[in-house]
Amino acid sequence: MSIDVLQRWAGFAVVILALGVVVVPGQAQTLRQEADCRGVLIGSAVRPAQFSELAYGTTLAREFNLIQPEDVMKWSVIRPDRASFDFTAGDAVVAFAAAHQMKVRGHTLVWGRHNPLWLENAHYTPAELSDLLHEHITRVVQHFRGKVFAWDVLNEAFDENGKLRDSIWYDQPGIGLAGKGITYIEQALRWAHAADPDALLFYNDAEGEALNPKSDALYAMVKDFKRRGVPIDGIGMQMHIFDLHPDVSSIAANIARLTALGVQVHITEMDVALPTDRDTGNLRSSEDLAKQADVYREIAAVCLARHGCTAFQTWGFSDKYSWIRSFFGGNKGAALPLDEKYNAKPAYRALKETFANGPCDRLTASKPGTRQP
Ligand code: XIL
Numbered sequence: 001m002s003i004d005v006l007q008r009w010a011g012f013a014v015v016i017l018a019l020g021v022v023v024v025p026g027q028a029q030t031l032r033q034e035a036d037c038r039g040v041l042i043g044s045a046v047r048p049a050q051f052s053e054l055a056y057g058t059t060l061a062r063e064f065n066l067i068q069p070e071d072v073m074k075w076s077v078i079r080p081d082r083a084s085f086d087f088t089a090g091d092a093v094v095a096f097a098a099a100h101q102m103k104v105r106g107h108t109l110v111w112g113r114h115n116p117l118w119l120e121n122a123h124y125t126p127a128e129l130s131d132l133l134h135e136h137i138t139r140v141v142q143h144f145r146g147k148v149f150a151w152d153v154l155n156e157a158f159d160e161n162g163k164l165r166d167s168i169w170y171d172q173p174g175i176g177l178a179g180k181g182i183t184y185i186e187q188a189l190r191w192a193h194a195a196d197p198d199a200l201l202f203y204n205d206a207e208g209e210a211l212n213p214k215s216d217a218l219y220a221m222v223k224d225f226k227r228r229g230v231p232i233d234g235i236g237m238q239m240h241i242f243d244l245h246p247d248v249s250s251i252a253a254n255i256a257r258l259t260a261l262g263v264q265v266h267i268t269e270m271d272v273a274l275p276t277d278r279d280t281g282n283l284r285s286s287e288d289l290a291k292q293a294d295v296y297r298e299i300a301a302v303c304l305a306r307h308g309c310t311a312f313q314t315w316g317f318s319d320k321y322s323w324i325r326s327f328f329g330g331n332k333g334a335a336l337p338l339d340e341k342y343n344a345k346p347a348y349r350a351l352k353e354t355f356a357n358g359p360c361d362r363l364t365a366s367k368p369g370t371r372q373p
Pocket of ligand 1: 238323
């Protein structure tokens with residue numbers, strides 16, 4: 001081979017290396033493209049204050065077809081006081097999604113935590129709280145009607161024993177249904193359905209992913225609601241994983257029994273926290289990155305194996321913005337598929353491989369998220 005030809009080949013190789021990828025025609029290149037192919041939603045929680053950060057916005061639009069506000073549709077943001085509704089940040093989430101052809105999940109309308117102080121400290125009567133919650137659900141769901149396709153109507157209403165948690169909405173003092181079990185959940189679902197009959201309505205929780213007393217209680221609730229025609233469309237499994245050893249077959253069995261009832265399952269808040277050094281933020285063991293990738297891979301595979309598991313969402317996408325470090329006082333972190341500089345971690349590659357491992361149905365790809373149970 002002449003020097004001239006060698007130089008030309010070397011130049012070609014440099015171009016390919018500089019691009020970072022070799023584009024193979026017909027092969028999906030991003031997580032979003034793989035998920036579109038499978039007709040499944042791939043989502044992330046978002047902080048709209050970061051949309052203007054170039055790497056944040058471009059990565060989000062490239063890798064996901066679903067977003068959910070991490071905080072800005074909660075009472076604490078939307079209700080600065082009793083008389084006002086502030087939809088500014090929620091509207092920014094909807095606008096970003098519209099600009100990038102993404103769907104939006106809403107989070108959350110009824111939760112015993114992260115409520116504004118004016119609400120918690122006012123000592124309202126059950127009748128007043130009932131009116132307040134009815135008004136809140138109606139105004140918020142109507143405001144986002146046609147823009148938010150699925151709502152986490154209720155969040156974390158059960159404890160780990162499958163008993164209802166004490167909360168301002170249930171029994172402290174509650175909306176007038178204290179002691180009547182899941183009736184207050186039913187009431188909230190009915191109000192949400194009246195405000196937007198087209199929105200999918202979810203009950204969202206943690207620690208009920210595998211078979212256990214809590215997921216038994218959720219299963220019984222869904223079964224009862226379906227039998228009586230209470231509007232529930234799905235269960236959100238938060239999937240915050242703190243110990244690297246989830247019982248994957250038990251989670252699979254739980255997804256199977258729930259979807260068999262005719263509801264969808266969305267994985268809503270997945271992250272996989274790794275032990276970190278409190279002062280430096282560095283990982284305690286770089287081997288944990290491979291273990292983390294395996295956990296993401298296994299949970300995604302379990303979801304994709306069930307027709308009724310229609311969305312897989314992580315709680316943020318870059319380690320730059322994650323609630324884990326502050327929640328664990330710095331002792332855990334690095335929980336998301338991209339690192340703090342938006343570089344792919346083994347977990348990102350594991351997810352992409354898992355989503356790629358199946359048929360690409362171009363018909364569903366044109367309408368991501370339309371895969372129904
Ligand atoms: C967390 C957010 O990530 C934090 O930014 C905020 O300070 C507290 O709430 N389960 C949920 C989410 O349903 O709303 C929580 O989000 C994480 C646990």
